[in-house]
Amino acid sequence: MTALSQIEPSQIRRLTVAQGDSLASTDPNVIFTTVLGSCVAVCLYDGAASVGGMNHFLLADPAPLTGEDARLLNRYGLHSMELLINAMLKRGAARWGLKARIYGGATMREGLGDIGTRNIEFARNFLANEKIPVLGEDVGGASARRIDFRPAAGLSRCKVVSAKPAEKIIIKKPPASTGDVELF
Amino acid sequence: MFIAFFGEEKMSRRILTVDDSPSMRMLLRAALTEQGFMVFEAEDGVDALEKLETVTPDLVITDINMPRMDGFGLIEALRSGQLCAGLPILVLTTEASEEKKARARNAGATGWIVKPFDREKLGAAIRRVLH
Numbered sequence: 092m093t094a095l096s097q098i099e100p101s102q103i104r105r106l107t108v109a110q111g112d113s114l115a116s117t118d119p120n121v122i123f124t125t126v127l128g129s130c131v132a133v134c135l136y137d138g139a140a141s142v143g144g145m146n147h148f149l150l151a152d153p154a155p156l157t158g159e160d161a162r163l164l165n166r167y168g169l170h171s172m173e174l175l176i177n178a179m180l181k182r183g184a185a186r187w188g189l190k191a192r193i194y195g196g197a198t199m200r201e202g203l204g205d206i207g208t209r210n211i212e213f214a215r216n217f218l219a220n221e222k223i224p225v226l227g228e229d230v231g232g233a234s235a236r237r238i239d240f241r242p243a244a245g246l247s248r249c250k251v252v253s254a255k256p257a258e259k260i261i262i263k264k265p266p267a268s269t270g271d272v273e274l275f
Numbered sequence: 276m277f278i279a280f281f282g283e284e285k286m287s288r289r290i291l292t293v294d295d296s297p298s299m300r301m302l303l304r305a306a307l308t309e310q311g312f313m314v315f316e317a318e319d320g321v322d323a324l325e326k327l328e329t330v331t332p333d334l335v336i337t338d339i340n341m342p343r344m345d346g347f348g349l350i351e352a353l354r355s356g357q358l359c360a361g362l363p364i365l366v367l368t369t370e371a372s373e374e375k376k377a378r379a380r381n382a383g384a385t386g387w388i389v390k391p392f393d394r395e396k397l398g399a400a401i402r403r404v405l406h
Contacts, residue, residue, distance in 0.1 A: 170369075170391040172298070174369055186342060220297045220301070270389065270393030271388070271389055272397070273376070273386060273388075274403065274404065275380045
């Protein structure tokens with residue numbers, strides 16, 4: 092037994108946080124993991140409740156910036172953040188106990204505009220608006236990152252990876268049925 | 276041949292949005308003002324009940340998960356009063372569960388909209404409810 096194996100390796104569950112996902116957990120055996128290019132991941136943690144969560148998002152299509160209210164372009168990021176916060180609250184986190192770290196938002200190739208930067212700016216603005224303190228960030232640059240986050244302990248680790256993530260800039264649109272209205 | 280000089284005079288319909296997230300309130304404000312609605316905001320159910328005394332909206336759009344008083348509590352409070360018994364209330368939420376939807380319907384909600392919302396669908400639903 093080495094000192095590192097306080098948790099049996101066989102018990103550790105790695106959960107990949109894919110683009111569009113928002114996960115939260117109190118399980119000490121869970122590690123959230125993701126690889127980010129220009130996407131951004133926000134890790135939230137409430138130490139009093141030992142609840143952690145992570146999302147992974149890309150803002151809306153940068154192309155039709157003209158004509159559309161810029162605030163509306165943030166809706167994908169906003170939705171992802173809302174799902175993350177709701178997932179945290181459901182597991183016992185307190186809205187005012189949340190602390191954040193921001194990762195990602197690299198400039199992965201020319202011609203994509205400043206999509207990584209816009210993702211970072213969105214995350215910073217959102218967290219400021221929601222009065223969620225940001226404890227740290229590892230953002231920007233030109234390299235992909237791999238993030239590991241242990242939600243129950245609130246421990247995150249960020250490593251630069253040379254291999255590019257499978258980033259085809261899939262602009263995830265919500266499903267066609269999004270915003271469906273049911274009048275009673 | 277008559278020419279309409281004045282068009283149809285229209286008063287902006289007033290909407291009270293209730294959501295604990297300032298970012299979501301901002302997004303709703305952008306989407307609704309662009310469609311000609313006048314927007315007022317409250318940050319949870321308790322705040323909404325206070326604002327209702329002065330705002331007199333034509334419609335309320337409320338989130339479900341909120342501190343102090345959630346969306347269910349707000350709907351029940353509005354429906355139990357006399358003044359707001361007929362006020363249309365649309366629930367706008369990330370929740371998709373049938374159970375919660377049924378609970379909102381039983382409490383007296385007018386409709387249920389799942390986030391992320393689509394501006395056109397939201398606007399159409401509002402106009403339909405307001406006629």
